[in-house]
């Protein structure tokens with residue numbers, strides 16, 4: 229796609245279309261505290277690299293409204309959260325009215341503050357009984373998920389019209405079945421990863437139809453993680469080949485499932501079956517975009533399709549994770565991600581973008597330049613309708629525990645005190661003005677050294 233040339237001398241403020249959504253994204257397990265799901269089980273068995281536990285998290289179960297106040301004070305107009313399946317259906321077919329009531333309270337509180345709620349139905353976590361039955365690799369999982377979704381719609385449907393079925397099926401299946409970093413902790417099980425991915429695709433399609441049956445005006449999508457994977461050595465065909473194969477599985481497979489109704493060759497050979505058509509089953513595409521990584525051909529990594537994935541030392545990066553870098557902070561990734569989603573022909577929302585950065589060293593640069601890319605895409609005719617920063621308040625970052633801090637607000641999990649980082653005011657000014665001020669473009673034209 230030809231994008232308009234970038235302004236070289238005196239950039240003007242970049243105005244966004246009326247009704248553009250400026251939000252933040254969160255997820256239940258990372259913020260609520262006290263959740264009992266397959267992840268808490270995983271944590272209790274010492275699988276968190278930082279050695280920490282989620283604990284109270286941001287204590288949203290008791291005080292989400294205080295954070296909603298912060299989001300409203302920033303001038304945002306949307307907030308994405310998720311509901312925790314294990315709270316709502318603690319045993320198969322048994323529903324917890326108190327949990328549903330609490331979610332009603334949260335959604336009402338968002339609406340009172342003029343924050344459009346977007347509810348995600350599965351953000352990496354589910355009840356242990358579902359995990360024990362094989363989770364999304366099991367036959368019958370889509371029906372079980374649909375039962376849960378129907379209940380949520382029946383109880384919360386009057387308070388929310390925008391639904392995200394799944395958060396990052398590619399990350400869930402890749403980290404859970406290939407990399408061993410998420411439960412169930414398998415390594416190199418490519419077939420398991422593909423089964424989980426296709427099971428989530430089938431569950432998504434069932435949920436899409438069920439939601440529309442119950443709420444015809446609903447907008448239903450999914451949140452897809454898009455990672456820029458580039459060959460480490462451009463002149464080495466093997467690097468190009470493994471990078472392309474990894475892209476096909478990680479970046480393209482789920483999008484293609486939605487666009488064409490099946491996973492791309494050769495991955496479809498290992499997938500489950502799709503009794504319900506998946507093709508076209510979404511009203512919007514959500515994209516979670518963070519990083520760029522390099523891929524080098526390496527025979528020692530058969531489970532990763534013979535590609536060693538790494539981050540060069542000389543690229544802009546946020547904080548280093550436990551035993552591994554998080555990734556290159558790469559605002560241009562948004563352009564590649566959006567272009568990959570365009571063939572679906574649906575509106576696009578950037579549902580996550582951010583960087584782990586406790587000192588707010590690089591976040592202002594990332595925020596400004598990511599939003600600048602979004603504006604370029606809109607100017608070039610791409611139907612991008614919202615930007616959601618990950619995240620409002622530091623929260624529990626999965627296997628990195630409390631080590632990686634993504635919040636616009638710093639959180640001390642012991643005292644539960646919040647403290648705004650400079651990026652909070654920056655994002656607030658952008659959201660309030662529905663525009664990216666020229667001085668921000670000038671000030672953050674290059675990454676901090």
Ligand code: IFM
Nearest residue numbers: 255396516580618625634
């Ligand atoms: O914290 C995660 C989130 O749960 C899913 N997307 C990426 C975020 C940052 O790593």
